[in-house]
Structure formats: structure tokens, C-alpha cells
Amino acid sequence: MEDIKASVIERFSNFRKQSALGTFIFFFESIRKNILNFIIVLFPVFQGKYTVALFIFIVIFIWYGSASFIKYYYFTYSFDFSKSEFLVNKGFLKKTKLSIPFEKIQQINLNQNLIHKIFDLYEIQMDTAGSSSTEVDIKAVSKKTADDFKIISQIVKKNFDSKSTKKNISESINKSLKINLITLVKAGLTSRYFETLGLITGTIFVLFQYLDDLKIDYADRLKNVLFDTNYTINFILLIVLIIITFVLTLNLITTVIKFFNFSAKKKSESLEIEFGLIKTRSIILSPSKVQEFRISQNWLQKQIKIREIRINQASSDESSASNNRNTIKVPGCSLDQKNELFEFIYQKKTGQAIKLKPNIRKFIINFFCFSLTPSIIVTAIYLNFPLLKFSITPFLIIGYLSFTAFVNWRLYKNNELYFYNNFIKVKSGFWDINTKIIESYKIQSVVLTQPIWHKKYNLGNVTFLTAGGQIRVSTYKYDLLKKIVNNVLFKAEKTNRRWM
Amino acid sequence: MSEKFSNEKIFVKNIPEFENEQITPIEKDYYNVIAINTVITFLIFTVAYFISLNAFEFLRKIEFKLLLTVCYFVFWFFLFIYGWYAFKKRGYCFREHDVIYKFGLFEETVVLIPFNRIQHIALHQGIFSRIYGLASLQFYTAGGSTTDINIKGFKLEDAKKFKEFVSNKIEKIKSKEF
Numbered sequence: 001m002e003d004i005k006a007s008v009i010e011r012f013s014n015f016r017k018q019s020a021l022g023t024f025i026f027f028f029e030s031i032r033k034n035i036l037n038f039i040i041v042l043f044p045v046f047q048g049k050y051t052v053a054l055f056i057f058i059v060i061f062i063w064y065g066s067a068s069f070i071k072y073y074y075f076t077y078s079f080d081f082s083k084s085e086f087l088v089n090k091g092f093l094k095k096t097k098l099s100i101p102f103e104k105i106q107q108i109n110l111n112q113n114l115i116h117k118i119f120d121l122y123e124i125q126m127d128t129a130g131s132s133s134t135e136v137d138i139k140a141v142s143k144k145t146a147d148d149f150k151i152i153s154q155i156v157k158k159n160f161d162s163k164s165t166k167k168n169i170s171e172s173i174n175k176s177l178k179i180n181l182i183t184l185v186k187a188g189l190t191s192r193y194f195e196t197l198g199l200i201t202g203t204i205f206v207l208f209q210y211l212d213d214l215k216i217d218y219a220d221r222l223k224n225v226l227f228d229t230n231y232t233i234n235f236i237l238l239i240v241l242i243i244i245t246f247v248l249t250l251n252l253i254t255t256v257i258k259f260f261n262f263s264a265k266k267k268s269e270s271l272e273i274e275f276g277l278i279k280t281r282s283i284i285l286s287p288s289k290v291q292e293f294r295i296s297q298n299w300l301q302k303q304i305k306i307r308e309i310r311i312n313q314a315s316s317d318e319s320s321a322s323n324n325r326n327t328i329k330v331p332g333c334s335l336d337q338k339n340e341l342f343e344f345i346y347q348k349k350t351g352q353a354i355k356l357k358p359n360i361r362k363f364i365i366n367f368f369c370f371s372l373t374p375s376i377i378v379t380a381i382y383l384n385f386p387l388l389k390f391s392i393t394p395f396l397i398i399g400y401l402s403f404t405a406f407v408n409w410r411l412y413k414n415n416e417l418y419f420y421n422n423f424i425k426v427k428s429g430f431w432d433i434n435t436k437i438i439e440s441y442k443i444q445s446v447v448l449t450q451p452i453w454h455k456k457y458n459l460g461n462v463t464f465l466t467a468g469g470q471i472r473v474s475t476y477k478y479d480l481l482k483k484i485v486n487n488v489l490f491k492a493e494k495t496n497r498r499w500m
Numbered sequence: 501m502s503e504k505f506s507n508e509k510i511f512v513k514n515i516p517e518f519e520n521e522q523i524t525p526i527e528k529d530y531y532n533v534i535a536i537n538t539v540i541t542f543l544i545f546t547v548a549y550f551i552s553l554n555a556f557e558f559l560r561k562i563e564f565k566l567l568l569t570v571c572y573f574v575f576w577f578f579l580f581i582y583g584w585y586a587f588k589k590r591g592y593c594f595r596e597h598d599v600i601y602k603f604g605l606f607e608e609t610v611v612l613i614p615f616n617r618i619q620h621i622a623l624h625q626g627i628f629s630r631i632y633g634l635a636s637l638q639f640y641t642a643g644g645s646t647t648d649i650n651i652k653g654f655k656l657e658d659a660k661k662f663k664e665f666v667s668n669k670i671e672k673i674k675s676k677e678f
Binding site: 314352353354419420421443444445446447448449450451452455463465466467470482483485486487489490492493495496497498499500 | 510511512515516517518519597598604605606607608609610611612613614615616617641642643644646647673676677
């Protein structure tokens, strides 16, 4: 093992280029990104000037081709193991030199897109904590280099962790967590209903926008279709059935394609995660960088005993925190798998907890603001103005009122705050019940707020912020929240451990 | 994981409580800076208000112009009052291991940042602050821009002193970290 390491260190200490085939990767990628530019070619084609079209096509082709080659040619990278830095030189006209200290490298991912698979190449992503501009991807390396990178990532981590050898490293368990196809199917059929529905609605709107842009008059025809249809119960049921089937199929397909062959292998100090059918992702996760551990489970998933897990690492900008590459998803875990994963990451169990519930005023206020007030306003308009005079309106109002009341009641009922010796946990949600867990000492800051109208009830809100995700609860007993904050701060200030 | 029995207490006794700390109010002079800023905004808005009242056709037609103008001034009056009371609510406290910043009139807010989580500190000085010899201190963490507190209205020498104090703390913490 040491020999291999030595040879890897020697090889990567000099600046090296990517695989020459990388030119093709760059080429395909720039074509994919600039596909719209090729529309220019279509104009002469429509006019029948095929030679002009061919000429333009060749020019664009050569342009992107040479740009890709230049990009490949001027990109070199190396590791300075003595200074513990990763170095990159890139750029033809505007030259850039980057050096990234090992400790800033959060994780090293090996990815394969379809094009990579054709050429048997790998893409290497270095996720860094800090501004996003310093994120460096090596677009194309050979399989051998990719394997070397697995060793390098261990060296990188060693280098960083050598300062932290105090923590007891659990015996290098080489067990692995696998998620089989059946579980994936289950997970696909039971999750992300609202996201997919939202996505479909969004797509439809974009489509309408597109039709608008093309000056196709769909409004009249749509109106005719909408008004001429005979809305029988059967018809509506059919439509609903079609939508449900569509959402389920879409979810199933995307989940299976994305997470096919999911496996997480435990190495002594990191977790190697691999998944994907068309695009294979391979992530090396180090537990010390984990900021938030999130479990989500809805009613259906509870019946078939599966749950989804999200692991958030420190991310540079919060806007993309929810869905960027610093988040790792594990679809369809069993309870045992979840516990195993949790204990591997945190090296301990949660232990005893103090459980807190929000005050009933949380429900009352939400019910008043989001259910009652809108209903009253609409009712007032209905009674006084001819604007909403449809026979269906009263039913809609009653439906809205009871539905939102139910939602608010569920949101109130499901909200729980747990305070452990080393962790903070919050449960919340209406359909998907999310459980967020953060380690107390990893908090960055705490924000306590108390609206003046809650002062006499001794109620308040608190937000615990970490570098990758936050926990917020509102309308809890303020005295208890203060006590928790004091304890959490004590944990964070007493420790000398890094938060990542 | 071995299943060993543990019975640690969850709440630690006798730890410092932030709510009992003495909160230092902001320098009185800083209210002048706030007042100057508010007056300038007020003047700009008022000029714009009267110009647009006469310039636009649809505004010229309004019948309750006087009422609108009265409402406009009442609004600004309350804004001034709000500014004063909100100013009085601001305060800070530097403890041995963290910084506390309190503010908010309708929603009392307390932000607490441990020194070992601060990434860097910036000292800012605006034009009007410079007249009164005041400065502000901004604390950056990795928790996101929403809680990167900016405490305004220190005396310049105090700001420098606190910056030095916190920087030294951070330096010391960094050397001990693992």
C-alpha cells in the first residue's frame, strides 16, 4: 500500500495534463451548452442555401473544436504534497493559477457521463468549502488516474486528519450498504409527489410561453376545449387518474435511473458512495464535513418502512444548499441502515433527549392568517360583488378552509424539538415528515427572536445555523429555548474540534 | 458501537446564561447618523412625491390629494419615532467566548456567535459616521449571510479595540484547533 502511495505521490507531484481524449469531452460539452447557436445554420437551410449552411456549420464546428483543444492543452494540475496543496494552471489568454489547500477540499467525486462512458473516462470534481469560484473540476482522466485519485483522496484526508488522530478510529469496517432495485421502485413510487407535480406545472407554463413566443394562438382553442367538454364525474376521475399515473411513472423512472445500483462502502475514515445508470456518480464522503443529517418519511413510506436520507455538507452559498453536489441523498433506507449510517458519521448514538412541543398559538396564528382571513375575504367578495358569483364558490371556500385547517393542524402536531446531549433534532412537515439532526458543536450562530405579542405568553423562536443547513422552530417556550441555547453555545465554545 | 450504559445529564448546570449579561447600548452619537440618513431619504422621497403629484395625469385627477399628503407625512412621522425606539433597542455584549447582538422593536432578536466560528471581521466607516468618529463591525461566519451581524455605532477606537480583541481570540483558537 505504501509503495503505491509513494508512486502516486511521485507521479502527481509534477504538472500533468488530462487525458487527450478529454478534448472530445470538452467539445461535446460546449456543443451541448451552445446548441442554440446551431440554429443559425437552419436559416440558410430554410432558404435552400445548403452550401452556406454547410460552411457556417463547419466554421462553428472548427471554432468549438479548437477552443476545446486549447482548453485541454492549457489545463494542467498537480499536487504539492509537501505544502499540502492542489495546484491548477489553466487558461490560454487569461491565465489562472489556483492553489487549494487540502483542508479546504471537502470531498472528491468521480463522475461518468454518457460521453465519459463511451471513452472510458472519468470526471473528477473537487468540492471545496469557500467561494464557488475556486471549485475545480478535472473534466477527463483515464480510469487509472481515477483510481489513483481514490488513493490521493485518502492522502489528502490523512494529511488533514493527522492533526486529529485523537479520535478513536473504529476498526475499519468494510461493510457496505446496498439499495436493491425493489427498494428503489418502492422509493420512486412513494416520494416527491409535490415536486414532480410542480415540475410538470412549470413545464406546461414554459410550453405556453413558448407557444406565445411563436405567436401560435392557442388561447381560443383552449377556451373552446375547456368550455365544450362535458364535465362528468367519470371524466374528472379519468383526468385525475392520468395525472397520478404520469407522476408515478415519471418518479419511478427518474429515481431508478438516478440511483440505480446504489452502494455505500465504509472505509476506515470515509464513505464511498456510487450510483447511477446512465450517469455514474461516485462520491467520497468524509464524516467530519457533515453538517446536517436529514431523514424524510411520508405516511406511505412509513407503511412500507422505508425512508429517504439527505446528508448535507458545508456549502459555499446557501441558495444552492438544498440541491447541489454538497447534498448526498440515500433513497429508501431501512431503519437499521439509517442507524448504521448515522453511527458511522457521528461515531455515536443520540442518547437521551428532552422533547419539546410548540404552543397551541402556533396553530391558532397560522390558522387565522392562512385559513380564516383569506376565506373571510373571499366570502365578503362573494356576497357583495358579482365578481365571484359562481354556484361552485361556497363549496370551494369550505373546501379551502377545511383543507388548510387540516394542513395547519398537521404542521402543528408534527412539529417537535428534541434536545440531546450532543445533538439537536427537529421534526416537521405536513406530508413528508422531515427530521433534521445537527451536531450541537457544529453550529455557526444562533438567532433567538421574540415578537412583542408573544412576550407575555413567554413564547419565542430560535434558529440554529450550520455551514450546511439550519434548524428553526417557532412558538416554543422561550425560557426553555434560552436554556437550550446556553447549553448549545457551551458545547460549541468548549470544544477545540473544527466544524469541518 | 458498544452498548455501554451512559447516563449523562442533558442540561449542564452552572453555565453562563446570556440573558443575564449586561448589554451595552449603542453610542448615542450614532442616532445622529441614523437621523441624518432618515432626513436625507425623507427629503428625496418628498421632492419625488410632490413632483409626481403634479407631473402625472392620473395622479393630478385624484380628489383626496390633501388626505393623501397628510397620510404621507403621518407615515414619515411614525417612521422617525420608530427609528428612535428601534435605536434604543440595539445593544451588544462581548463575552469571553462569544459576541451577542440584540436588536428589534416589534420582534426582539438576539444573535449569538461563538468566536471560534467567526471567519473574519470587517470594520466599516460611512461618510456620516466618519463625522462623528464612529465605525461598524461586521462578523462573518460560514452560516450564511443572514446572520452575519453588522454592529453599527462603535466609537472608532472601540471598534478597533474590539476587532483586535476578537482577532486575537480567533488566532488563539485556530492554533488550538484540531
